[in-house]
Amino acid sequence: xxxxxxxxxxxxxxxxxxxxxxxxxxxxxxxxxxxxxxxxxxxxxxxxxxxxxxxxxxxxxxxxxxxxxxxxxxxxxxxxxxxxxxxxxxxxxxxxxxxxxxxxxxxxxxxxxxxxxxxxxxxxxxxxxxxxxxxxxxxxxxxxxxxxxxxxxxxxxxxxxxxxxxxxxxxxxxxxxxxxxxxxxxxxxxxxxxxxxxxxxxxxxxxxxxxxxxxxxxxxxxxxxxxxxxx
Numbered sequence: 488x489x490x491x492x493x494x495x496x497x498x499x500x501x502x503x504x505x506x507x508x509x510x511x512x513x514x515x516x517x518x519x520x521x522x523x524x525x526x527x528x529x530x531x532x533x534x535x536x537x538x539x540x541x542x543x544x545x546x547x548x549x550x551x552x553x554x555x556x557x558x559x560x561x562x563x564x565x566x567x568x569x570x571x572x573x574x575x576x577x578x579x580x581x582x583x584x585x586x587x588x589x590x591x592x593x594x595x596x597x598x599x600x601x602x603x604x605x606x607x608x609x610x611x612x613x614x615x616x617x618x619x620x621x622x623x624x625x626x627x628x629x630x631x632x633x634x635x636x637x638x639x640x641x642x643x644x645x646x647x648x649x650x651x652x653x654x655x656x657x658x659x660x661x662x663x664x665x666x667x668x669x670x671x672x673x674x675x676x677x678x679x680x681x682x683x684x685x686x687x688x689x690x691x692x693x694x695x696x697x698x699x700x701x702x703x704x705x706x707x708x709x710x711x712x713x714x715x716x717x718x
Contacts, residue, residue: 490679497681501673505686508669509693515587515655515665520648522591523598530599532628535606548599555596560657564589568661586658594651601643605636642708645701652694656686666690 533541533548555563567589568582609632617627637644659668666689670682 492680492684494679494681497673497677497679498685501670501682501685504673505666505669505682505689508664508666508686509689511583511663511665512655512658512690513693515583515590515658515663516652518587519590519594519651519655522587523594523648523651526591526595527598527602528633530595531602531606534599534603552596552599555593556600558593560589560593560654561660563593564657564660567592568658582661582663583658586655586661586663590651590655590658594647594654598644598647601640601647602636604643605638605640606632608639609635638708642701642705645697645704649694649697649701652697653690656690 530548530552533544534552536545564586568585571577571585572580606628613631613635614627617631618624622630656665656667659665659671662668664672666686670686673682674680
């Protein structure tokens with residue numbers, strides 16, 4: 488076990504290589520966080536609207552969230568990563584870009600439902616009060632509803648982004664040289680599995696700050712609610 492999974496020699500040798508691959512994972516994660524934040528907010532706002540005029544968009548957003556929440560991540564990666572280049576329409580596209588698109592498509596569906604739950608948790612009197620002050624519907628959502636909604640579901644949102652930190656490693660199935668793929672190449676050369684352990688440890692170190700931030704913020708919200716209840 489020690490020689491196969493925890494060899495100090497292979498660990499020291501693989502750490503710089505896997506670390507360079509992790510930089511690619513961080514770039515994918517940064518782009519995915521921005522893309523998911525924008526797309527999921529638009530989906531949540533579309534699904535939360537009750538205007539009959541926007542019914543087609545609302546139905547489309549519903550279908551989108553149902554499809555991408557029900558489809559395994561690996562299938563979406565294959566469809567985007569191999570299917571789009573197979574069309575031969577856009578020319579050669581870097582596998583990292585295609586993997587990032589797949590991550591955004593999948594996680595936007597999950598995050599959109601969390602944000603929508605937060606929007607629906609805001610009491611209707613908040614909207615009524617805002618409209619009575621002369622705010623338009625868009626101003627009410629932007630200034631009054633969304634800030635409260637995000638605050639209510641912040642722990643759940645943080646957990647989704649922690650999960651996304653790990654799933655960006657799946658872009659390796661498209662051939663991108665990330666931390667996982669780098670470890671796989673090293674294992675194929677040596678038949679020693681220590682590089683996988685090194686890769687896993689780096690992902691843990693990358694996730695720990697956000698995990699503890701999530702726990703801290705959830706505890707902070709709980710204390711605030713308990714204080715408010717006592718008053």
